Amino acid sequence: MAKLINLHINGTPVTVSEGTLVVDAAKKVGIDIPVFCYHPKMEPVGMCRQCLVEIGRPMIDRASGQPVLNEDGTPKLQFGPKLETSCTTPVAEGMAVLTETAKAQAGQKEIIELLLTSHPLDCPVCDKGGECPLQNLTMEHGVSESRFTFAEKHHGEKHVPLGDLILLDRERCIQCARCIRFQDKIAGEPVLSFYQRGRNTDIVSYSDPGFDSVFSGNTSDICPVGALTTVEFRFGARAWELKQAASICSQCPVGCNVTFNVRREASTGGGYVIKRAMPRQNEQVNEIWMCDKGRFAGYQYTESASRLKLDPAELDSTLRLAAAKLAVAQAETVILAGGRLANEDFFTLKQLAAALGAKTYLYSNMGGGEQTTTYGLSAGSNLGHLGKGDTVLVVAADLYNEAPLWHLRLKAAAERGATVIVAAARATKLDEFSQFVIRYAYGDEVETVKTLADKEKIGDAIKNSKNLVIFYGSDGLGLAGTAALAETCANLFASVAVDGRTATPNNGLVGVWSTPNRQGALEMGFAPCTNLAAEIAGKTVYVVAADPAGDDPALAEALKTAKTVIAQDILETTTTRLAEFTLPAAAYTEREGTYTNAERRVQRFYPAVPAHPGTKPDFALTAALAKGCGLELEGRSPLLVMNKLALSESAFRGISYASLSEMVEQWPIIGRGDLYYGGTSYENKLGLGQVLESKLSSGLAQSQPTIHAGLRMREDELLAVPVTKLYDNGITLTPAKLLQAHIQRFNGLILNPATALKLGLENGAQATVSLNGVTYPAKVLVDASISTGVVLIPRSMGIPLLEPTAVTILAQEA
Amino acid sequence: MIVELARGLWTTFRALFFEKKVTVQYPEEKRPVSARFRGRHVLNRYENGLEKCIGCSLCAAACPADAIFVESAENSDEKRFSPGERYASTYEINMLRCIYCGFCEDACPTEAITLGDNYELSFYDRRDAIYNKDMLIVPVPQGGQLPPLVTEPGTFTRSVPAMKDPVD
Ligand code: SF4
Ligand code: SF4
Ligand code: SF4
Ligand code: SF4
Ligand code: FES
Numbered sequence: 001m002a003k004l005i006n007l008h009i010n011g012t013p014v015t016v017s018e019g020t021l022v023v024d025a026a027k028k029v030g031i032d033i034p035v036f037c038y039h040p041k042m043e044p045v046g047m048c049r050q051c052l053v054e055i056g057r058p059m060i061d062r063a064s065g066q067p068v069l070n071e072d073g074t075p076k077l078q079f080g081p082k083l084e085t086s087c088t089t090p091v092a093e094g095m096a097v098l099t100e101t102a103k104a105q106a107g108q109k110e111i112i113e114l115l116l117t118s119h120p121l122d123c124p125v126c127d128k129g130g131e132c133p134l135q136n137l138t139m140e141h142g143v144s145e146s147r148f149t150f151a152e153k154h155h156g157e158k159h160v161p162l163g164d165l166i167l168l169d170r171e172r173c174i175q176c177a178r179c180i181r182f183q184d185k186i187a188g189e190p191v192l193s194f195y196q197r198g199r200n201t202d203i204v205s206y207s208d209p210g211f212d213s214v215f216s217g218n219t220s221d222i223c224p225v226g227a228l229t230t231v232e233f234r235f236g237a238r239a240w241e242l243k244q245a246a247s248i249c250s251q252c253p254v255g256c257n258v259t260f261n262v263r264r265e266a267s268t269g270g271g272y273v274i275k276r277a278m279p280r281q282n283e284q285v286n287e288i289w290m291c292d293k294g295r296f297a298g299y300q301y302t303e304s305a306s307r308l309k310l311d312p313a314e315l316d317s318t319l320r321l322a323a324a325k326l327a328v329a330q331a332e333t334v335i336l337a338g339g340r341l342a343n344e345d346f347f348t349l350k351q352l353a354a355a356l357g358a359k360t361y362l363y364s365n366m367g368g369g370e371q372t373t374t375y376g377l378s379a380g381s382n383l384g385h386l387g388k389g390d391t392v393l394v395v396a397a398d399l400y401n402e403a404p405l406w407h408l409r410l411k412a413a414a415e416r417g418a419t420v421i422v423a424a425a426r427a428t429k430l431d432e433f434s435q436f437v438i439r440y441a442y443g444d445e446v447e448t449v450k451t452l453a454d455k456e457k458i459g460d461a462i463k464n465s466k467n468l469v470i471f472y473g474s475d476g477l478g479l480a481g482t483a484a485l486a487e488t489c490a491n492l493f494a495s496v497a498v499d500g501r502t503a504t505p506n507n508g509l510v511g512v513w514s515t516p517n518r519q520g521a522l523e524m525g526f527a528p529c530t531n532l533a534a535e536i537a538g539k540t541v542y543v544v545a546a547d548p549a550g551d552d553p554a555l556a557e558a559l560k561t562a563k564t565v566i567a568q569d570i571l572e573t574t575t576t577r578l579a580e581f582t583l584p585a586a587a588y589t590e591r592e593g594t595y596t597n598a599e600r601r602v603q604r605f606y607p608a609v610p611a612h613p614g615t616k617p618d619f620a621l622t623a624a625l626a627k628g629c630g631l632e633l634e635g636r637s638p639l640l641v642m643n644k645l646a647l648s649e650s651a652f653r654g655i656s657y658a659s660l661s662e663m664v665e666q667w668p669i670i671g672r673g674d675l676y677y678g679g680t681s682y683e684n685k686l687g688l689g690q691v692l693e694s695k696l697s698s699g700l701a702q703s704q705p706t707i708h709a710g711l712r713m714r715e716d717e718l719l720a721v722p723v724t725k726l727y728d729n730g731i732t733l734t735p736a737k738l739l740q741a742h743i744q745r746f747n748g749l750i751l752n753p754a755t756a757l758k759l760g761l762e763n764g765a766q767a768t769v770s771l772n773g774v775t776y777p778a779k780v781l782v783d784a785s786i787s788t789g790v791v792l793i794p795r796s797m798g799i800p801l802l803e804p805t806a807v808t809i810l811a812q813e814a
Numbered sequence: 815m816i817v818e819l820a821r822g823l824w825t826t827f828r829a830l831f832f833e834k835k836v837t838v839q840y841p842e843e844k845r846p847v848s849a850r851f852r853g854r855h856v857l858n859r860y861e862n863g864l865e866k867c868i869g870c871s872l873c874a875a876a877c878p879a880d881a882i883f884v885e886s887a888e889n890s891d892e893k894r895f896s897p898g899e900r901y902a903s904t905y906e907i908n909m910l911r912c913i914y915c916g917f918c919e920d921a922c923p924t925e926a927i928t929l930g931d932n933y934e935l936s937f938y939d940r941r942d943a944i945y946n947k948d949m950l951i952v953p954v955p956q957g958g959q960l961p962p963l964v965t966e967p968g969t970f971t972r973s974v975p976a977m978k979d980p981v982d
Binding site for chain 1: 924
């Protein structure tokens with residue numbers, strides 16, 4: 001515990017830990033000191049001088065070293081002749097801070113007056129207007145009349161694209177460097193900087209393509225003026241017209257807390273539409289950030305033209321006919337469910353399957369559920385607490401692309417002193433911030449992890465760690481490979497964990513899934529199937545939230561041989577097109593439910609907009625089918641489904657909608673009236689979620705993993721391995737108009753330049769790749785950071801590579 | 815009794831033949847309204863035809879009756895509706911909600927919306943009471959052009975007309 005310091009701010013006694021800055025100490029007791037450049041998530045720089053206050057320190061007698069006392073026995077204070085910046089001054093014992101004296105106020109006023117000499121009168125057309133720190137502070141502290149002539153105003157360019165997502169207005173920038181510091185220090189992607197000096201200081205992006213970062217949207221949240229705005233929300237609405245709806249991002253397994261801003265629009269005949277996605281504070285999950293995929297592709301697909309819908313009468317008859325098929329098929333039914341479903345949906349499916357005696361499978365490209373449900377993180381875990389003495393191992397995962405917020409959080413953990421070890425077959429962005437990087441050849445994942453503990457320094461870091469978190473992913477691995485890797489990781493984890501530690505917070509195994517709720521399904525006992533094609537042939541198949549036919553031609557063939565296919569989804573897919581019955585589901589933005597993120601935290605999402613006409617939530621559709629089979633399931637209230645789920649699934653014990661909505665005060669305090677302090681991320685008012693109980697606390701025996709060997713490349717072969725890119729051609733991303741260029745950037749066959757040369761191909765060339773007898777055209781992209789002899793094929797880009805496979809690549813004749 | 819009757823009728827005859835008539839033959843004949851009368855709104859234009867409205871929604875924010883609805887979009891030099899970057903792509907006023915208080919006029923940073931002297935508002939259908947931009951906006955003045963205009967880059971950079979230094 002850090003030493004506590006006592007001081008007075010405006011006469012209020014304050015006790016805070018040593019090292020706290022005066023501005024934060026004031027905030028803790030509800031005294032707002034205006035700031036522009038200071039941000040509670042970043043080191044202070046003292047650039048804007050807005051936070052000026054008077055600071056008095058106890059006088060020390062030089063001779064005796066004792067405090068000088070007033071006549072009444074109180075220590076005598078010495079105030080400096082000048083105002084001081086409260087954002088750069090740490091608290092000290094006995095300090096007295098005055099923020100509201102005439103002198104301090106005059107200082108603050110002058111800074112605003114100076115800032116406004118170069119600021120346009122843009123508030124009416126500025127996207128920040130209404131939630132603008134400069135506007136608010138001008139109202140509170142500004143002078144009402146300017147002493148400067150309008151002719152002297154600084155004019156700058158007003159529409160400067162820094163990248164294709166963020167626009168800069170040069171006139172509005174107040175040079176606080178928050179954006180630059182965010183990119184440098186928090187995102188670790190230093191792509192912005194100042195250019196020129198004095199009044200001509202400009203923000204420039206020197207990356208190619210411009211503003212090459214997946215966290216760029218956050219800079220517009222923390223920019224204290226409307227200098228940085230997103231192309232997505234450009235002139236979309238005024239801040240005060242927007243309503244808020246709490247939700248959880250569904251694009252990756254992190255489960256960032258988000259707020260959707262909605263308002264009525266003429267385009268929908270006065271119906272509600274989502275105007276933007278903003279991060280919502282949850283210090284245990286996403287802090288106050290979110291990635292660009294969540295921001296610019298998180299909800300856009302729910303408004304896509306390819307939404308499935310049926311009018312009520314048609315939906316009723318489809319449900320009746322489909323249910324009749326299920327009722328006949330009974331145990332001859334196979335239920336296939338994808339990881340975008342909510343916990344409530346999975347539970348409803350599970351009950352239907354139990355009643356029918358049907359088989360249920362999780363549609364997943366990754367195995368290891370048994371391990372992550374056993375060794376997963378337990379209550380109290382927070383990657384934000386990892387630091388000195390803790391070790392994080394990341395195996396076969398490119399977190400930057402697969403779960404960007406974890407990348408950001410692990411980078412921060414490494415900076416706090418945690419030992420981050422990255423084991424991957426190719427360079428990943430996290431390498432730069434990790435202490436140890438291990439490179440192995442694709443196929444050697446299991447071997448590499450097995451020998452980790454025997455390595456000298458790395459072994460020590462793992463064995464002697466205070467806390468150990470292992471992330472494993474599917475970089476270059478298919479279902480069997482990831483299952484083997486998970487077992488090996490679990491084995492490593494269990495072997496170094498001393499008794500009782502395994503169920504303690506911040507210890508565990510995390511699967512880097514590709515969907516928001518695979519963990520929830522696994523906890524309920526859903527598991528992927530290793531031989532799906534054979535399983536579904538001749539059966540009645542109920543596919544929910546999955547597109548097997550689109551992902552794999554073999555599965556498409558298998559589905560054609562199925563007796564009946566009932567496909568339930570949000571958007572039209574290859575599977576829904578070949579299904580006999582299609583059931584239109586409501587998107588997560590239109591309903592209530594919960595997701596379990598890969599850290600095993602169950603979080604609630606709330607409806608932002610009314611359900612798309614002609615759709616119903618997944619659990620309601622399943623319940624309607626169940627009803628047709630003579631089984632009464634809850635089909636209206638997700639709350640009641642959760643209540644039953646908590647009673648019947650041991651992992652979910654103690655979880656209820658009320659417990660998920662519990663709030664505890666978070667630090668820093670952001671998203672209230674004082675936008676200048678933390679930016680425009682939203683305050684969390686609707687709950688931090690709850691972590692599932694660990695199975696280990698009840699003393700579960702350690703499983704004995706069986707190790708499978710991975711597929712290794714051979715000298716004369718070209719091994720194609722599947723990898724995940726943040727922006728792919730999946731159906732939830734293609735409707736995001738802004739991201740098209742980002743998707744195309746990595747859409748191709750990624751080869752080492754030497755390999756490409758050997759094949760007679762160059763960067764950007766068109767080639768064909770033959771896979772399982774089918775030839776696909778693709779663009780060649782060279783990347784020197786990958787090894788020779790392999791070709792990386794990004795998932796969901798049109799080439800159905802599910803497992804590492806030997807392929808042939810040929811140049812395509814023009 | 816006769817006397818009373820005659821006295822009463824005298825008042826009638828006096829008004830009929832000797833007093834100035836106050837009845838106005840509305841709608842053929844209309845009384846002028848006062849200079850500060852607040853009637854149906856108009857959206858104004860600059861002389862070149864560009865719309866003064868910049869789609870800022872401040873009128874909608876000021877409106878106590880929630881009668882105004884604005885949606886905005888971005889201008890470009892190839893397709894310019896108003897000076898600056900932003901224009902109103904949708905602008906609607908519900909005349910049944912409006913209480914003709916004039917707050918919208920006060921809120922407008924460009925004097926785009928002004929309350930005119932038209933008080934002849936009656937509708938067969940409530941929907942007809944919603945006036946859209948085409949109904950509210952004044953015709954293009956002589957010598958002006960109907961937006962969208964193609965403009966020289968750098969000429970219309972300010973949404974709000976540039977301020978002059980105060981002179982006293
Ligand atoms: S940044 Fe703030 S003060 Fe500046 S124009 Fe925009 S709303 Fe107004
Ligand atoms: S663009 Fe915004 S965040 Fe960046 S320096 Fe300018 S005012 Fe600060
Ligand atoms: S006159 Fe008053 S009530 Fe009518 S639209 Fe304007 S602000 Fe609203
Ligand atoms: S009429 Fe005036 S206040 Fe209303 S949106 Fe247009 S410019 Fe803004
Ligand atoms: S100098 Fe303290 S907030 Fe900028």
